[in-house]
Amino acid sequence: MKIIGLTGGIGSGKTTVSKIFETFGAAVYNSDLRAKKIQDENHEAISGLKKLFGENIYSKDGILDRKKVASVVFSDEIMLQKLNALIHPLVFEDFSNFCKINTEKKAVVLESAILIESGFFKRVDFSVLVTADLETRINRTVMRDRVTKEQVLSRMKNQMSDIKKKEFCQYEIINNGSLDEVENQVKIILDKEI
Numbered sequence: 001m002k003i004i005g006l007t008g009g010i011g012s013g014k015t016t017v018s019k020i021f022e023t024f025g026a027a028v029y030n031s032d033l034r035a036k037k038i039q040d041e042n043h044e045a046i047s048g049l050k051k052l053f054g055e056n057i058y059s060k061d062g063i064l065d066r067k068k069v070a071s072v073v074f075s076d077e078i079m080l081q082k083l084n085a086l087i088h089p090l091v092f093e094d095f096s097n098f099c100k101i102n103t104e105k106k107a108v109v110l111e112s113a114i115l116i117e118s119g120f121f122k123r124v125d126f127s128v129l130v131t132a133d134l135e136t137r138i139n140r141t142v143m144r145d146r147v148t149k150e151q152v153l154s155r156m157k158n159q160m161s162d163i164k165k166k167e168f169c170q171y172e173i174i175n176n177g178s179l180d181e182v183e184n185q186v187k188i189i190l191d192k193e194i
C-alpha cells in the first residue's frame with residue numbers, strides 16, 4: 001500500500017483532489033477533521049489542552065472553545081509549539097490505525113494543510129502539492145466559507161508559501177481549470193506510482 005501526502009494552501013483544492021483520489025479507490029484521511037475529533041474525544045488530548053489553556057477551555061458540555069485556542073496560538077509561538085507537540089503525535093497515531101484498517105486499499109491519502117510544517121511528509125511515500133492562482137484560491141474560499149477577501153488573505157499569511165512547499169513535494173497538481181483536468185493529473189500520478 002502506498003501512502004500519499006496531499007497538501008496545498010487554503011482554497012487550492014485539497015479536499016476536491018482527495019475526493020478524486022477516492023473515486024480511484026484510495027482511502028482518504030482528512031487530518032484537519034480528525035484532529036478536531038481527537039480534540040473533542042481523546043482523553044489525552046482533552047487533559048493536555050486543559051493543562052495548556054485552563055479548565056474552562058471546554059464548556060460544561062465538553063465543547064472545546066476553538067476560537068479561544070486559535071486566538072492564543074495566533075500570537076504566541078511557544079503555545080503553538082506546545083499545542084502541536086500534544087496533538088500531532090495523537091493525529092499520527094490515529095492515522096497509523098487508519099492505515100491498518102485500510103490495508104486492502106492500494107493507496108491511502110494523508111490530506112493535511114500542514115503536511116510539511118508538521119513533519120508528516122517524512123512518513124509518506126511521496127507528496128503531492130495542489131496549487132492554483134491566488135485570485136482563484138481567494139474566490140473559491142470566499143464562496144465556500146462565506147468570508148471576506150481580507151479574512152482569506154489573513155489566513156493565507158500564516159501559511160507556508162507554495163514555493164517552499166514545492167521543495168518537499170514530488171508532484172504538483174495545478175487546479176486552475178475544470179475538474180476533468182484535475183482528474184487527468186491524478187490519474188497520471190496513480191498510473192506512475194501504483
Ligand code: ADP
Nearest residue numbers: 009010011012013014015016140144177178179
Ligand atoms: P482546500 O481543501 O484546499 O481548502 P477545496 O477542495 O475545499 O480547497 O476547494 C475550495 C472550493 O473550491 C470548494 O468549494 C471546491 O468545491 C471548489 N473547487 C475546487 N477546485 C475546483 C475546480 N477545479 N472547479 C470548480 N470548483 C472547484
